[in-house]
Amino acid sequence: MVAFVETEGSEAASSGGLIRSLDWKGAFWVAAGVPPLVLFSIGGIAGTTGKLAFVVWIISMVMGFLQSFTYAEIAGMFANKSGGASVYGATAWLRYSKFIAPLSVWCNWFAWSPVLSLGCAIAAGYILNALFPIPGADSQLVTSWIAAHAGSIAADSPRVAEWLATNTGKTQADAISALLSADGVAAYTPWIRTWSLVTFNIPFLAKASLNATFVIGGILMLIIFAIQHRGILGTASVQKWLAIVVLLPLLVIGLYPIFSGQIDTLNVTGLLPPTAAYSGVDGTWSNGGWTLFLGGLYIAAWSTYGFETAVCYTRELKNPKTDTFKAIFYSGLLCCLFFFLIPFTFQAVLGQSGMLAPGIVDGTGVGEALGGLVHGGKIVTQLLVILMIMALFLAIMTAMAGSSRTLYQGSKDGWLPKYLDHVNEHGAPTRAMWTDFAFNLLLLAIASDTAGYFFVLAVSNVGYIIFNFLNLNAGWIHRMDSSHIERPWKAPTWLIGLNTVLAFVNALFLGAGAKVWGYSNALWVGFIFAALILPVFAYRHYVRDGGRFPAGAMEDLGLVGQDMGVKRAGILPYAALAAGLVVVLVANVIFQLPA
DSSP states (O other): OOEEEOOTTSOOEEESSOOOOBOHHHHHHHHTTSGGGHHHHHHHHHHHHGGGHHHHHHHHHHHHHHHHHHHHHHHHTOTTOOSOHHHHHHHHHTTTOTTHHHHHHHHHHHHHTTHHHHHHHHHHHHHHHHHSOOOOTTSHHHHHHHHHTTTSSOTTOHHHHHHHHTSTTOOHHHHHHHHHHHHHHHHTSOGGGTOEEEEEEETTTEEEEEEHHHHHHHHHHHHHHHHHTTOHHHHHHHHHHHHHHHHHHHHHHHHHHHHTTOOOGGGGSSOOOBSSTTOOSBOOSSHHHHHHHHHHHHHHHHHHGGGGGGGGGGGGBSSHHHHHHHHHHHHHHHHHHHHHHHHHHHHHHHHHHHHTSHHHHSSTTHHHHHHHHTTOOHHHHHHHHHHHHHHHHHHHHHHHHHHHHHHHHHHHTTSSOGGGOOOOTTSOOHHHHHHHHHHHHHHHHHHTSHHHHHHHHHHHHHHHHHHHHHHHHHHHHHHHHOTTSOOSSOOOHHHHHHHHHHHHHHHHHHHHHGGGGSOTTHHHHHHHHHHTHHHHHHIIIIIISTTOOOHHHHHHTTOOTTOOOOOTTTTHHHHHHHHHHHHHHHHHHHOOOOO
């Protein structure tokens, strides 16, 4: 149990629990790792939505900002809890189903936690590119090799026939040229770029590889773990300086092309979805076009809604009554700035063809693209590559801090395994952090491949949309059932209603958009992964705890004993669940990818 004595605005004395050492600015800096998330999927969204990409980011960010007001209200209700909006919202569902509450917490965790593996995979790619670069097809080394081996591939070679079979309309000369170029690049590719200790298939999921990206990514995760081991105050201090170093240059780079006249209006007008994902050709507002557009909104939510992590640290705020709202509000404004600006500038300067470059799509070439936006030379570009690695560290630190506290509080409230209920002498939830680390090692093995990267992203976002749906509905449920709990900040009623509507808009994104990212079964894999918490919770609650919730969890709701209180919302929460599921399933049937 957490034991502390405090006066409002003072640091808590802690005995085996989280420590009240943050003000709202500290929580703001910890959440400052969210803006760099735009760089995780900026290329993927550009590929699937074409010229609509920057509009997708703006719509998604506006939705995220509006939704945050519901989260700010319910976060303020529970000053003694950590773990974020999913924990505060889950309590609203507790009266209606014991199983919905842990589902919300679990879905939020497995959505946020993969930032560790995805970020480390990109950072490892930057490091490999810097230390062991793969030569370009037009480099002097490769062109010299091609000239020396020009006669090594015959026109009747089986390789030529195989290439022509997959490249309709091309000639034998095209095939020979392409194959020689590929062979030349392969001849000068450092061995470490193709090395893999083992590659294996995970049934019904994806291919995994223990390669150089996996090894470097694992080392980076350990470094971040070591930083966070010192507790939230130390983490916030590191985050503050990382954020200043990363976000100020990123802001300048985003603004420079606008004021230097580099914006090409043709790249941001004539807004139509593409004919197909990554085609780079304008299509029409057909069923397939709408599907791609909704798919972009689906995956953008994983980044733009993420600043809700600012309320993960309520239990560690010195003055949660005033600091909770400030932390999420100012974090939201920061994200609005970057999620509006960076996608627009990238697209307006690079155009569709530039946004579809492999380095933009997989994230490892964003640093070079940033250098191009400011016409930087080789040294400036290398500095920006280092900046990108630091930006990734910023995002990963935010994810580990937030997701580990979600596990910790879920354990404290009796929803997740008991062993997660532990902190070290610095108030850091180390067992939850180790769990995050182990889970992300597996994801890192999958994300080391570009296709696997987007699989992890698409599946984890299934959980994130489920969490958002449940939490946005938790706002009005808490209004009905927990009106007796003090709200230091209360959202306008009309906004609670609007955000309830947005819950179902998110359900539409989920049903239509999960299939867009290269895996037709991503929605169903996400549902299965979400359901894994049900037996875990059943064991914790019915076997370990004898069907009773910890006393502290009930006290936070203003309840006595195990009495859940009156269900003033009646059947409405069940109706909302049923309606949300119908929206997802109907959208999944109606919206189909372009033929």
